[in-house]
Amino acid sequence: MTMTTSPPCADTTTVWVNGERHAAHGPHLSALDRGFTLADGVFETMRVYGGCAFRIDEHLARLERALHALEIPTPPELRAWVLTALREVAQLDAGLRLTVTRGASIAGLAPPAPSATLPTVTIVVSPPPRFPPSVYETGLTAHIASGRRNERAMTAGLKTLSYTDNVAALLEARRAGADEALLLDTEGHCAEATASNLFAWTAGALVTPPLTCGVLPGITRAVVLELARSLGVPAIERVLGPEELRAADEAFLTSSLRTLAPLVRLDAHPIGRGTPGALTRELLAAYEARVDQECRA
């Protein structure tokens, strides 16, 4: 398996709402849904390989932790609905987005009692995003965002629907001619990109910012830490400044859909030789082998 071949993919988008299948065009949701009005919900994005959602247990566990933190009851049918959606995409490659909101309620910030509303569960299965081969061959460039990630936010570390800051950071990066935005935390440490975690190969260790820098506990991030250690590469979570990142030997970004994408430039500064590094390629190959092992065995 490589990231640039074309396995059989879901060719349409399908939407499930609370277990019921709907046409992609909708409408599906109430304008009173608190997910829409207040971003009052959480989500997961999974990469489906031949009908198998990689690390589904980790994704569902993270989702349930976030629901618990927001006092949104976990619908008991949640896993069954995801499995039903997966069964219907059969053996295809796909992206699966799972969103759970507190549900529809009358206006106002105060959440209704759990007994007074029903959470909304949407599952969207789509063809997997096709990233240009250049992402992996030449690597991504990043711009340091003018705004900061808040490591002391009420919902730091939870994958909530509040992604407006990330969208704004990506728009700013595009205006600056970069592919991605890197967000620093309020102390000026590297946190994460707009939808991916950051890794740097520096001073003989693979370093990723700790959760105390306001980063999401990425599923792919955890897999990469595992894989690096299994390869005998020292892999640690510690604070990483932008100067150290600029001077690193290699860097890459991790996410469930794009997996490991080399990061080769930070604003005007090439990282390493300005091309994808050898460790990055080795870890990407190890990641793909792990996917094969867990999903295509």
Added chain:
Amino acid sequence: MTMTTSPPCADTTTVWVNGERHAAHGPHLSALDRGFTLADGVFETMRVYGGCAFRIDEHLARLERALHALEIPTPPELRAWVLTALREVAQLDAGLRLTVTRGASIAGLAPPAPSATLPTVTIVVSPPPRFPPSVYETGLTAHIASGRRNERAMTAGLKTLSYTDNVAALLEARRAGADEALLLDTEGHCAEATASNLFAWTAGALVTPPLTCGVLPGITRAVVLELARSLGVPAIERVLGPEELRAADEAFLTSSLRTLAPLVRLDAHPIGRGTPGALTRELLAAYEARVDQECRA
């Protein structure tokens, strides 16, 4: 007019989507709408008095500034759609929520080109929220949130859909036995409550935190600054620490729906005498008179 009488109110909720009227129960929206998946949109909440949306021009101007910052084109029919919704509620009192999102698109954080998607405009007209008379008579209590407001966020000062932190802060406040949460900024200064701005009467001045503390530029906040100055009360925007707030003579919270709500306690500490203050009452009366003047003349 007083806040505790019952003027004729909209008795049902009505939803408009891009100018078309729909039943309240829906569904109205696509599960692929970026407002739902990524909080990629902005909103305004207006109080409608006898069919007149108070300070509608200021609300629409703030919305357009936020849309511009997020590179979401302002739909040319926006104002006409709001006016149509207002005409249909006739002479009633109501709350009007106006939401504009970037529209539906395939998965992924990267915004589609403006030509590739159509913004979604929802207008929800509902009966105005009925706050218990005790809100104004005995006042609100607040808990200082454990998380911080990020005054250096990419979207600081914009009324985006990313309200998850506010919901989480309100849940925490309720667990602490308080009515509201007060969020401090990352420097530890008072910022705002979960959906309202803060004012304190302290050291002979009416003080509200400046926009540099990450607060929303509230429409009611601006009206109160105007009214205080017209009454000869020195009214200024400056940094306010929680200690100074605790020691203030009076405090209150401002928002379009709840207007001016006395704040009488901060965790274990009464503010002033622990009851609504004389200046708060005077400003609430002045606010109501201003509403009468602009909307009921």
